[in-house]
Amino acid sequence: MEVKSEQRELGVLEKEFLLSKLNDNEKFIKIKKFLAEQGLLTEAELKISRAYQVMANIYSGVTVEVSLGEGYQIWYSKFDVLNTNEGYEQVIGVHVQNNLEKQYEVKDGVVKLSKELSVDEEVVEQDEVSAQDNCWPHGNWCGPGCSGPGAPVDALDKCCMYHDNCYAINGYSSCQCDYDLLDCTRGMSGWAANIVRTTFILAQIAGYCV
Template identity: 25%
Template sequence: MLCNSLLSRFANQKNIKKRGNEIMQGLVLVGSAIKPESVKVQTLLENPTVANMVKKIKQYRDFADHELEVFDAYQFEGKIKDRENSLKRGEGAVLALKDQSVSLNILFAESGQEKQVHITGFVIQEDNDKQYFYKFQAKGQDIKLVLATEFDGKIKEQYLSNFDQKLFKYDENFKYGILDNENEVEAHISWKDGCLPGGYKWCGGKCHNYPDSGGDGSVINEVDACCMLHDYCYRYDWNTVDGCDDSLCECVKPYSYWAALFIQLYFCD
């Protein structure tokens, strides 16, 4: 397994210098659910980037726009701790067909004066009694196919797991600017262990599962494994490891877990 191979390389390098017992200060993310009925699907579809994504997906599975429903909607604010100009805030929504054969994860984010639109689109296509799975990513007007594979096994499991829970709980006291006040952050983080929701053991600020710090070193899925490698990359001064963030971005690209989209938003621009 790739992850085990990389970890063994870390463990066996004699010239590795450990950066003390500190944990890499990663992504801190807060937010609140929005009532789905307050989100106007047609308004979202009028956005040029969203419209382009829908047009691309319809090449693989045809459907009517009115069939898309709001599965989840939220406000969010996040930053990479101790990294300048990493604060981004905005709104997100997950649109999907009832049978989940098509879904769009949409993020509208602001960073200073810059406005960004990040969309990941998924479609399941039927062909000769087989199902195929496609993942598209859009940034601006550019839409790329990043994954095409049979829809079975692990691919099926990871995609459908996105519909098991909503991203954020409803927080009536949520407001933008929470991350400007350290005393307020803890009260608004939905996950008190510092890990992103969904059972992650390595993804999120102060989130780790190091065996030498009481953990068992395990991961819950492929994205969690990417975060683990990212943490190890930053934990050690190893002169053969460059571009920890770039490696993280490449690592999460093929996966359909919602956490991958937020990692790309904050680490990959």
């Protein structure tokens, strides 16, 4: 079975409502408080920089990036796996400085450093490599219906291209192809890389791959 999905950007009022709900979320509160205690943000700096509703044939939910000022974000994703009682919620505090991305998550009730990643600035050096306008979340290869044919725009897009080629050889819903994609993107920084990983974690929760 092929995963089919569509997404739409949330409107201004939807973003305002979602931000008010996030301010009641326990993990969001803990991460925001942690960053505030480090002197990294003020309440006035909080705003949603991007937010999408994602609807697929195996899951649905929202994914959000909240800006806390230059170099600081909180990434929030919440999805329900359709026709099951399974769900997935992720809250990550992000600090980017000097080409280093630090990610913080709540574990055992405490905010802890979960990842420390080099910011990947690799871009394929071809004439003018540009992303397709309708590809979400990234590039020419990352996302349903985004199988090129343009060149990959960066290292993340290359991983997605390899994944698409793997599906072409082994068929859709190949677990090994999905595992290889997760491994390929494991050390990659950035919001789009996190969304790609989240998508295929959801597919595994749904029992999609075989």
